Amino acid sequence: MxxxxxxxxxxxxxxxxxxxxxxxxxxxxxxxxxxxxxxxxxxxxxxxxxxxxxxxxxxxxxxxxxxxxxxxxxxxxxxxxxxxxxxxxxxxxxxxxxxxxxxxxxxxxxxxxxxxxQLPDAFKKSFKEQSPRDKTIKITRSENKDFYTSLLQEKPLAYEVKSCIFDAQLQSFLKENQQVSKLELEEVDEAIVDISASGIDEIVIRDSHIEKIVLNRYIQTLYTLGDFSTIKEIVCPFEGELLHLGLSNFNSGYLKFKGLREVRSLSIFSDKNYSVDIAEIANTFPNLEFLKINGQNASLRNIEALAKLQHLESVWLSDLYDFDSFVKKTEMPNLRSISLWSVPKVVADKVKKEFKGIDELDIKQARTDEWIKANLDNPLRNWDGREGTKPSVAKKTMKAYTDAYKKLSGNKNKDEAVTTLQNFIAIFNEIDKKHHIDTLEREEIWEAFKILAELTPLSVNEIEDIFEDLRDF
Structure with missing residues (x-):
């Protein structure tokens, strides 16, 4: 209010x-x-x-x-x-x-x-004096209580745990050591993960098969990475009202759990060949106030169901395709902010007209049908329309990938593959002379390079050597 x-x-x-x-x-x-x-x-x-x-x-x-x-x-x-x-x-x-x-x-x-x-004064004093950099405890298998005791003696100021298991001993360790505030579980196969008695404020669950998650009063963030469709229930104080929920590798049909009806903040990351269904999201989280969806080339379905989210104040849609409409302003009484990045131009044009005068309207990289058809599978597509990147640079960048992909797709000769990859890097060395390639762009080039390298008979070490030895950026 x-x-x-x-x-x-x-x-x-x-x-x-x-x-x-x-x-x-x-x-x-x-x-x-x-x-x-x-x-x-x-x-x-x-x-x-x-x-x-x-x-x-x-x-x-x-x-x-x-x-x-x-x-x-x-x-x-x-x-x-x-x-x-x-x-x-x-x-x-x-x-x-x-x-x-x-x-x-x-x-x-x-x-x-x-x-x-609320933590013991001795812990806080030691932490401030030592400012530890080794803050993470890693657990790879089930251990007894003596293991955890010795582990804490070795790293008394650690406050992050990364584990491939979740059992009674780890649960007890988290309860007895409230200074541990970050937990990452990877490839955990457990019916129930209960951290209700812990001091965890952020939990990441990666590529795991868990049926029920019980959270605590401190929890602020829950992230899932990988298929989360095995989760049937998430127990959270206030049904998730104070929780920020992040769901990666999202696909329609994955939302099978109950328990978070009051979530206000949701971030979704999907992928190409996946779809994101707004109706499914609205039915599961009817009280959303903030919604961010990075589709990474996913299809968006049932955009009209956005109107069911009557409390929605901010929506951010990026890299989403296969939709051509949007909701009406009269259907969204509380919507104050809209961000559309790399979505169909027909949608962007409609939103510009319909929501003129809204508090915040941010539209970038609106894509025509022709652009989508030509570039949707190009990992360097986001250079096109990016602030600070000239159209000529973006065009040269995307063409470098397209040309290299065509050459490598039909040729398994190792020497020719090496030459093609070397030429690919040489193009970016040339680009870097006039357009400084920053960290994000370098990472994007590396990801594109790896996709190209998968088409060759080169080993992982050979691939890395070509990239690191030849790049000047």
């Missing part, structure tokens, strides 16, 4: 945090044209709405968890208004920041800091 009171320096607002079941408060301490309106979070929390007299005794809440340098916790007032705060009153500012550029934070950072504050 939009705040109707015009904020003034010294104003104090309180907001209820459902995750923690208490109120936090913030005071307006900056209001000017250059920095905007900024509040400082206060260090008094209460189950009931606090009084002004109680908050006059407050000090600034400090952010210093993990590798952060100590600083007061500032946030833009837009972050406050999102929680429909209660105006408490006005008091002499407890802080008068003079920095021209203030670092501001979101409520997610508050949760991470509050969780950090």
């Amino acid at each position: 939009e705040n109707t009171k015009k904020p003034e320096i010294g104003d104090i607002y309180s907001l209820y945090l459902k995750r923690w079941d208490f109120y936090v408060s913030a005071q307006i301490v900056v209001k000017d044209d250059s920095r905007g309106t900024i509040a400082v979070l206060l260090d008094i929390f209460s189950k009931e709405v606090p009084t002004l007299d109680a908050l006059k005794r407050a000090k600034p809440f400090v952010l210093d968890h993990h590798y952060w340098n100590t600083t007061n916790f500032y946030l833009y007032t837009g972050e406050l208004w999102a929680f429909n705060p209660i105006f408490i009153g006005n008091s002499t500012p407890i802080d008068t920041p003079t920095n021209e550029h203030l670092s501001t934070f979101g409520i997610e950072q508050f949760s991470l800091q509050y969780q950090w504050n």
Whole structure:
């Protein structure tokens, strides 16, 4: 709900945090044209709405968890208004920041800091003194309790776990060591993964076969990578309302689980030859406010079902094809932001006309039918229309791949294959002389190079040597 009171320096607002079941408060301490309106979070929390007299005794809440340098916790007032705060009153500012550029934070950072504050003082002190870089524990098989005890002695400040198993011993380890906040499970074949008693705030599940996931109150992010269709249930506080959900390798028919009806934020990554069904998404997550879909050449189905998401405020669609329409503005009462990158031009044109005047409209790389037919399978297609890349450079880039692919597809001669790959790299060395190839572009060239190399009889080492020895970019 939009705040109707015009904020003034010294104003104090309180907001209820459902995750923690208490109120936090913030005071307006900056209001000017250059920095905007900024509040400082206060260090008094209460189950009931606090009084002004109680908050006059407050000090600034400090952010210093993990590798952060100590600083007061500032946030833009837009972050406050999102929680429909209660105006408490006005008091002499407890802080008068003079920095021209203030670092501001979101409520997610508050949760991470509050969780950090609950950890043993000895752990926090040692972490700050040593600032460890070796932060990850790797587990490859089931182990006994003695193993975990010795592991913690070896890496007492580790806070990430990467594991190929999930069993009672690992579950117990996570419960007893609340400093472990990141968990990545890969190729885990387990009916139930229960982290409800742990301190995990981010979990990544990769190429696993899990039927049920039980999350905790701290959880902020759940990512799945690979086929997640075996998941039947996800148990999460508030049915996922405070969770950001990311689903990679998404394909229609994968959404078979129950339990996250209240998810507000969803990011989807798909792939070519896959499809993304908006109707399926809307039926599973009817209360979405933020939706991002990177199709990576997937087909988009049932775009009209977007109208079922009546709470949707922001939608981002990129690299999605096989659709030619969009919803009407009158069907989306809360939609404030639309981003369309590399989608059919017919859709982009309709959205430009229909949503003219919307708060944020970002349309890039609208694709004609001719372009889609010619370039959809080209891994360097995103150079075309990219900001800072001349059309002539993009054309030369995509042609280099197309020409090399044609030559390699019909020729298995090793020497000729090497020459073709060498010429491919030489083209980009030439491009780099006038168009500096950055890190993203270098990675894209490498991915394209690997696709080409798969058409040859060359070994992995030979392929890597050609790329590394010949490239100047």
